Amino acid sequence: MTIFPAASDKGPPAPAPDIIVLRRLNLFYGTFQALQDIDVTFPRQAITALIGPSGCGKSTLLRTLNRMNDLIEGVRIEGEVLIDGQDIFGPDVVLTDLRKKVGMVFQRPNPFPLSIYDNVVYGPRLHGQPGKAELQEILERSLTAVEMWGEVKDRLKTSALSLTEEQQQRLCIARVLAVEPEILLMDEPCSALDPLATLRIEELMQELKRNYTIIIVTHNMQQAARASDLSGFMYLGELIEIGSTGDIFTRPKDSRTEDYITGKYG
Amino acid sequence: MHREKFIERVLLLLALSSVGSLALITIFIFLEGFPLILSVGLKDFILSSHWAPTKGHFGILAMIISSVLVTLGAMIIGVPLGLSCAIVLAEFSPKRLKMVLKPTLELLAGIPSVVYGFLGVIWLVPLIRNYLGGPGLSLLAGSIILGIMILPTVISISIDALTAVPDPYRDGSLALGATRWQTVSRVVLPAARSGIITAIILGMGRAIGETMAVIMVAGNALQIPTSILDPVRTLTSNIALELGYAAGRHREALFATGIVLFIIIMILNLSATLITRRR
Numbered sequence: 253m254t255i256f257p258a259a260s261d262k263g264p265p266a267p268a269p270d271i272i273v274l275r276r277l278n279l280f281y282g283t284f285q286a287l288q289d290i291d292v293t294f295p296r297q298a299i300t301a302l303i304g305p306s307g308c309g310k311s312t313l314l315r316t317l318n319r320m321n322d323l324i325e326g327v328r329i330e331g332e333v334l335i336d337g338q339d340i341f342g343p344d345v346v347l348t349d350l351r352k353k354v355g356m357v358f359q360r361p362n363p364f365p366l367s368i369y370d371n372v373v374y375g376p377r378l379h380g381q382p383g384k385a386e387l388q389e390i391l392e393r394s395l396t397a398v399e400m401w402g403e404v405k406d407r408l409k410t411s412a413l414s415l416t417e418e419q420q421q422r423l424c425i426a427r428v429l430a431v432e433p434e435i436l437l438m439d440e441p442c443s444a445l446d447p448l449a450t451l452r453i454e455e456l457m458q459e460l461k462r463n464y465t466i467i468i469v470t471h472n473m474q475q476a477a478r479a480s481d482l483s484g485f486m487y488l489g490e491l492i493e494i495g496s497t498g499d500i501f502t503r504p505k506d507s508r509t510e511d512y513i514t515g516k517y518g
Numbered sequence: 519m520h521r522e523k524f525i526e527r528v529l530l531l532l533a534l535s536s537v538g539s540l541a542l543i544t545i546f547i548f549l550e551g552f553p554l555i556l557s558v559g560l561k562d563f564i565l566s567s568h569w570a571p572t573k574g575h576f577g578i579l580a581m582i583i584s585s586v587l588v589t590l591g592a593m594i595i596g597v598p599l600g601l602s603c604a605i606v607l608a609e610f611s612p613k614r615l616k617m618v619l620k621p622t623l624e625l626l627a628g629i630p631s632v633v634y635g636f637l638g639v640i641w642l643v644p645l646i647r648n649y650l651g652g653p654g655l656s657l658l659a660g661s662i663i664l665g666i667m668i669l670p671t672v673i674s675i676s677i678d679a680l681t682a683v684p685d686p687y688r689d690g691s692l693a694l695g696a697t698r699w700q701t702v703s704r705v706v707l708p709a710a711r712s713g714i715i716t717a718i719i720l721g722m723g724r725a726i727g728e729t730m731a732v733i734m735v736a737g738n739a740l741q742i743p744t745s746i747l748d749p750v751r752t753l754t755s756n757i758a759l760e761l762g763y764a765a766g767r768h769r770e771a772l773f774a775t776g777i778v779l780f781i782i783i784m785i786l787n788l789s790a791t792l793i794t795r796r797r
């Protein structure tokens with residue numbers, strides 16, 4: 253146990269405001285360059301939206317942050333990605349720990365074909381041997397965080413595939429929250445959902461923002477405008493500009509950003 | 519137009535005739551064998567091990583037990599081997615390796631069983647005789663040979679089952695910080711369960727029905743085995759060995775044995791179909 257000396261009224265040093273720092277990130281699929289010289293920082297406990305036309309590299313960028321791109325054959329990555337000051341491609345990074353810290357929600361809800369219960373406790377069971385009581389506590393906390401506890405607490409043993417798409421996506425978020433990540437990557441998490449469900453997931457994101465750093469990819473301009481604090485516009489593998497969502501949508505600096513948000517690229 | 523109708527008719531006729539001949543075979547087997555089961559009584563037929571067909575004793579229990587044991591042994595050897603092979607090929611190998619090895623393995627299914635039997639007699643039987651004792655021709659030899667023979671079936675169908683598991687499941691698991699092996703054992707295998715069970719059941723059907731290789735290596739002694747080194751005679755072996763000289767009631771008894779096999783294999787295939795469909 254550490255006792256801070258009374259003289260120190262500063263307490264422990266505040267964490268750096270930026271949780272993710274990318275430096276000159278280049279990514280190649282074989283010979284095709286999908287990301288070009290990306291230099292950007294993502295602040296803590298904020299929602300950053302990535303927008304841009306199809307194929308501009310949004311998902312690729314997202315998948316770099318939890319190293320899911322490692323699974324693709326022929327990927328080459330140059331540059332640095334620092335998360336909490338640590339280079340995620342460094343030699344002493346444990347990949348499974350990185351992915352635990354940087355959770356991901358996919359475009360299509362992908363609950364495992366297991367029970368609701370087993371879906372939520374899947375992650376915690378990977379990273380330790382939690383007891384029954386602990387699992388119950390994680391289960392309740394995670395499902396409450398996505399506002400599903402009341403709905404499903406009486407049918408935890410039923411298959412997750414029996415849920416609606418929205419519930420499935422919430423369950424997938426709960427499943428990620430159960431491993432207590434710091435960062436949530438969301439790749440078009442609402443594209444399979446109807447407008448009402450989309451709004452509800454956005455509300456949920458506002459709740460989650462208090463504890464998590466969220467980066468969301470979206471094709472939906474209104475969603476980016478409504479739900480994010482910062483927006484970044486990507487085009488042909490480059491990050492053209494990033495700034496507060498208000499600025500990007502009302503006075504973009506780059507003409508390509510303007511063309512995109514006014515719908516010229518469709 | 520006329521031409522097309524004609525081709526359609528011909529195809530229909532061919533399809534019907536193949537189904538028809540299967541039906542005829544079934545009816546024939548039942549007609550030939552059923553009267554004997556009726557006259558001996560089902561109980562004395564399958565629950566007695568006294569087989570002396572020329573003296574009027576028609577108990578096939580020893581052969582049923584031998585068939586079951588040889589098949590069980592084949593599963594104990596073939597399923598873990600085949601399943602791990604399928605897992606490695608489907609989940610842990612580059613796609614290209616899988617594309618080369620899977621057809622090669624399936625080719626193994628095309629090797630005539632007499633070749634497996636021959637290799638068994640030459641290599642395996644002396645090995646068992648010299649190192650484990652007994653005559654060598656044994657339950658164990660039969661199980662090992664059959665275990666190898668069912669590998670292509672088990673591997674190929676299991677690979678198909680694993681490949682059919684959608685990638686988003688794997689991604690979801692890996693993204694939660696699971697290792698590849700955790701992902702396979704906790705998500706992919708449960709998701710592929712019905713396909714894998716089908717693979718095992720079809721492998722089992724193949725093992726029970728196999729005749730030639732078993733005759734060559736299992737020793738064919740008419741007895742209920744007390745050790746895995748004892749020689750045994752399976753249902754199929756018995757039919758093949760005795761049909762050449764059997765006549766009258768003896769011949770009927772062999773057909774009745776065929777009925778028992780037929781029913782066992784029908785049950786296996788039916789359950790495989792049901793399990794696959796339930797997905």
Ligand SMILES: Nc1ncnc2c1ncn2[C@@H]1O[C@H](COP(=O)(O)OP(=O)(O)OP(=O)(O)O)[C@@H](O)[C@H]1O
Pocket residue numbers: 281284286304305306307308309310311312313324471
């Ligand atoms: N596995 C891969 N192998 C080769 N090229 C790829 C691979 N994945 C993506 N690409 C290419 O990289 C580029 C960026 O793809 P990415 O999926 O990141 O785009 P995106 O911005 O997410 O598009 P969308 O909005 O359609 O999801 C595209 O040109 C795509 O064709």
Ligand SMILES: [Mg+2]
Pocket residue numbers: 310311312439469
């Ligand atoms: Mg994408």
